[in-house]
Amino acid sequence: MKDEKKQTMSGGCPAGTHGHGEAYGGTIDTKTDALLTYASYLQVPELLRLQKPQSQPPHHDEMMFIIIHQTYELWFKELLHDLDAVTAAFRHVAESAAKRDEIYEAARLLRRCTEIMRVAVSQFTILETMLPSHFLAFRGKLEPASGFQSEQFREIEFLCGLKDEKLLRHHDAAPEAMAALQRRLREPSLHDVFFDALHTVGKLKAARPKATDEERALAVRDLYMDEQHFRDWIDVCERLVEFDELVMSWRLRHIQLVERTIGMRSGTGGSAGSSYLRTTLDKKFFPELWEARTMLEQPPQ
Ligand code: HEM
Known part of the structure; x- marks a missing residue:
């Protein structure tokens, strides 16, 4: 054996x-x-053996283009691995409030996620060493492949709570990706279980399906105003906000890269290109965590 x-x-x-x-x-x-x-x-x-240029003879820069995308996909894989564990930790808290270790673990793994995103944002500079004219020399060979078809990027969005069923159509030709995304759509998101956990520890009055956006934001505000008892939760909130912030930075840096490389051309996935991508810039995973800042009251002087 x-x-x-x-x-x-x-x-x-x-x-x-x-x-x-x-x-x-x-x-x-x-x-x-x-x-x-x-x-x-x-x-x-x-x-x-996994880097296979489409251009013939291979364009020098296509190797880097493939490696950068593969590297992103590997980081996305690690992010999903960690974010799933964070989601499980909050689910455990939601099931039984007395789980301080789970909150510590969630904060620890969220810190890893923010560090990965920081690297992911900075990596675009490598692609920017490619001249726009050089990309045009092999771009035609990549059609109709597009970032729209990045299953893992969409999984991260769905897992964190941004579920848009319309985006599934980009995976029509990939049954396994479609099944994974549909599962993500059905399952409670990280956003959902975070607020379930806040309900269990008594900060969110109404249970999640009933709670309004405002009630969720107020629950977060109450955490911040009770620092003495909720330090570990505040730490988790700060990391979630930072993750949100870094994903927004990723979207912006991707747009800058797109404009620098293909200008205002449309995308290989059929969108209007940069003008479409700009509509995604305001997407937030945890809007209530941002809203809570406006609701904070001045502490007694
Ligand atoms: C020269 C480099 C790049 C160009 C010109 C480019 C261009 C575009 C364009 C135009 C879109 C809109 C969809 C479409 O119509 O195809 C898009 C979407 C996307 N791209 Fe890129 N991209 C580049 C590099 C990257 C890299 C390195 C990644 C890393 C994974 C990436 C991931 C994505 C993702 C995930 C989307 C979907 C975004 C969303 O729907 O919010 N792209 N890209």
């Missing part, structure tokens, strides 16, 4: 690739029966 040979790896670096492999018991790669290596653990050869 191959699995019996599997041993636990110790140390942070994959398979002791820094030359001290002998210090570990060693893990056997069940696929090859050989000792696990950096390449076999991370599947590097497979990963490096």
